[in-house]
Amino acid sequence: MRPTALLLAALLAVPASAQVLPSFGSDRAGTVGFQFLKIPVDARSIGLGNSGVTSANDASALFWNPALAAEAGTRQAMLARANWFEGPLFTTNYAAVTYPVGKFVVGASLQTMDSGEMDVTTEFQPEGTGQTFRLLDLAVGATLGQRLTDQFAYGVTIKAVRESVADLSTTTAAADVGIHYKVGDTGARMAVAIRNFGLDASPSGTLTRIDPNATDGTAVVDSFAAITVPTSFLLGLAYDVTRFGPDHALTVSSQLYRPADNAETLGLAAEYTFRRLLSLRTGYRFGGGQESSLAAGVGVNVPVASARARFDYGFSRTSRLGNVHALGLNLAF
Numbered sequence: 001m002r003p004t005a006l007l008l009a010a011l012l013a014v015p016a017s018a019q020v021l022p023s024f025g026s027d028r029a030g031t032v033g034f035q036f037l038k039i040p041v042d043a044r045s046i047g048l049g050n051s052g053v054t055s056a057n058d059a060s061a062l063f064w065n066p067a068l069a070a071e072a073g074t075r076q077a078m079l080a081r082a083n084w085f086e087g088p089l090f091t092t093n094y095a096a097v098t099y100p101v102g103k104f105v106v107g108a109s110l111q112t113m114d115s116g117e118m119d120v121t122t123e124f125q126p127e128g129t130g131q132t133f134r135l136l137d138l139a140v141g142a143t144l145g146q147r148l149t150d151q152f153a154y155g156v157t158i159k160a161v162r163e164s165v166a167d168l169s170t171t172t173a174a175a176d177v178g179i180h181y182k183v184g185d186t187g188a189r190m191a192v193a194i195r196n197f198g199l200d201a202s203p204s205g206t207l208t209r210i211d212p213n214a215t216d217g218t219a220v221v222d223s224f225a226a227i228t229v230p231t232s233f234l235l236g237l238a239y240d241v242t243r244f245g246p247d248h249a250l251t252v253s254s255q256l257y258r259p260a261d262n263a264e265t266l267g268l269a270a271e272y273t274f275r276r277l278l279s280l281r282t283g284y285r286f287g288g289g290q291e292s293s294l295a296a297g298v299g300v301n302v303p304v305a306s307a308r309a310r311f312d313y314g315f316s317r318t319s320r321l322g323n324v325h326a327l328g329l330n331l332a333f
Contacts, residue, residue: 031261032227032229032259032260032261033163033170033228033229033230034137034161034163034170034174034196034227035230036092036113036137036139036163037195037230038196038230038232039092040052041060041080041093042058042060042063042078042080042094042328043080043297043312043313043314043326043328044058044060044297044299044314044328045060045064045314046082046295046297046315046316046326047281047282047296047297047298047312047314047315048269048270048283048295048297049267049268049283049284049294050257050265050295050316051236051255051269052065052255053065053178053191053193053234053235053257054068054189054191054237054255055236055251055253055269057071057072058072058076058310058330058332059078059096059097059098059107059109059330060094060096061098061145061155062096062098062107062108062109062141062143062157063111064178064193064234065155065176065178065180065191065193065236066107066144066145066157066177066178066193067145067154067155067178067179067191067193068145068153068155068180069098069105069107069143069155070104070153070154071147071153071180072098072105072332073100074100074332074333075098075099075332075333076096076097076098076330076332077098077331078096078328078330079094079328080093080094080312080326080327080328080329081094081328082314082324082326082327083325084321084324085322089116090113090115090135091116092112092114093110093111093113094109094110094111095109096108096110097109098143104144105143105145105147105155106142106143106144106145107141107143107144107145107157108142109139109140109141109143109159110138110140112137112138113136113137114134114135114136115134115135116134117132117133118132118134118135119131120133123210124210133165133166134165134166135164135165137162137163137164138161138164139159139160139162140159140160141157141158141160141176142159143155143156144156150182151182151184152179152180152181154177154178154179154180155178155179156175156176156177158173159174159175159176160173161174161229163227166205166207167205167207168203168205168206168207168224170201170202170203172198172199173199174196174197174198175196176194176196176197178192178193178194179193187240188239188240189238189240190235190236191234191236192233192235193233193234194232194233194234195233195234196230196231196232197229198229198231199229200226200228200229201226201227202225202227203224206220206221206222207220207222208220208221209221228260230259230260230261231259231260232259232260233257235255235256236253236256237255238251238252238254239252239253248273248274249272249273250273251270251271252270253268253269253270254267254268255267255269263287264287265287266285266286266287267285267286269281269282270282276301277300278299279298279299279300279310280298281296281314282294282295282297283296293316293317293319294316294317295314295315295316295317297312297315297326298312299312307333308332308333309330309331310329310330310331310332311327311328311329312327312329313325313326313327313328314326314328
């Protein structure tokens with residue numbers, strides 16, 4: 001069997017397997033903080049079923065796999081916004097730029113998650129106490145990538161991370177590393193990334209809680225256990241199908257996502273592009289301790305002066321948290 005056909009067969013077979021790595025999700029769930037770092041930020045990858053480790057060919061590479069930033073070969077800029085978690089509505093925002101400098105590509109990214117104002121509730125006042133609080137998370141990253149050969153690229157991102165809720169805040173540092181490898185001119189590619197490898201940190205600030213044994217019925221807590229960042233491992237395979245002619249492009253991909261605090265997820269994704277103008281996307285995820293979920297998206301490319309602008313929409317349906325809607329704008333110039 002030719003290498004291309006073998007890789008494509010592996011790509012299709014991976015999500016069908018029951019378990020690739022041992023699962024300790026039930027033991028580790030709830031042991032890791034900075035959960036916003038795990039949430040996909042861009043409309044394109046959300047439309048691909050939260051997949052991007054091999055296919056993020058724009059500024060979203062700084063989130064998924066910094067090695068892909070070196071593959072683009074042009075300056076890129078991105079703005080993205082997604083609405084999550086129907087009930088209270090959480091929003092994620094993402095901004096990123098990449099810029100070639102000699103043999104390297106440098107990049108900068110900003111990722112936030114905002115809950116807006118939420119009501120404070122207690123077991124004695126489940127309808128609310130009249131007070132409100134807000135969750136606001138932030139990550140700022142700097143990326144360096146290099147394409148060593150026509151087939152191989154690597155990248156590293158260093159980021160400062162801050163998680164804040166009510167009067168508590170936690171700040172730490174984390175890093176992402178990734179590689180991307182093309183199997184010659186076959187159209188087959190593979191990528192590996194380790195995301196959010198970082199330092200533990202303890203929250204600072206104070207928290208007031210109900211204490212029936214206290215004189216005024218409350219107690220102030222100012223000492224907290226350290227929080228771990230959500231390190232994750234991603235392995236991806238992709239294949240660019242080229243036999244449909246120059247006006248048509250089809251890429252199929254498979255991604256294994258393994259977080260430190262939950263079971264792995266496995267997914268298939270496909271993106272069809274017509275004349276570099278219109279892209280249709282879909283993805284399907286398996287595992288993770290949740291029901292399988294289907295995603296879909298669309299992208300429209302528009303020439304703007306000497307640049308190209310792409311407008312993206314992504315949709316994903318989750319069984320417990322409702323629908324996810326994401327919008328994005330990417331510029332290549």
